[in-house]
Amino acid sequence: SQQGEEDPQALSIQEGENATMNCSYKTSINNLQWYRQNSGRGLVHLILIRSNEREKHSGRLRVTLDTSKKSSSLLITASRAADTASYFCATVPYSGAGSYQLTFGKGTKLSVIP
């Protein structure tokens, strides 16, 4: 069964605006990761946040994690047309170090209008 559920399913914004996507999950995690998928391509890893971290930044990306609410958000600031893609959260279960399985959500489809 799906562990992560992204919200919204689809998001359309103007270039230059910020885009926020949310992910909720059900069980305790070791870490949570965000991936991007351009149309017709494989997924690309964006950022990883550990269960003991609350916020992480990478360029225009900001990820937050609230383990008490079992939720995470991905913020893309100053969006560009090239950010148009589907974004997926993926969780690694809290089964000790070295867990190698990811469980993906269904994704948020982001459209950035030039």
Next chain:
Amino acid sequence: DAGITQSPRHKVTETGTPVTLRCHQTENHRYMYWYRQDPGHGLRLIHYSYGVKDTDKGEVSDGYSVSRSKTEDFLLTLESATSSQTSVYFCAISVTSGDYNEQFFGPGTRLTVL
């Protein structure tokens, strides 16, 4: 795509025929995965491998088998393809960074079962 290739990239086949998809990596990673991606379901794990001849089932393994006779190749076989197996199939490898791992994906194989 982190040295991951998939073949074929596109395939159309008929119900009841056997199909084998190949994933090849050039970097000697231990963990390899097969996912399927369907609209409304995100990515779902079919099978994974943690070494030569070491494989295990994922969430949606029914109707699929895998083999890994050498580190660089991970084969996914549909013994008797059905229309419900029409999907895009992605192979991935796991790369460890410190205590955590992220996955790198191949370009995908679009399979249509008529």
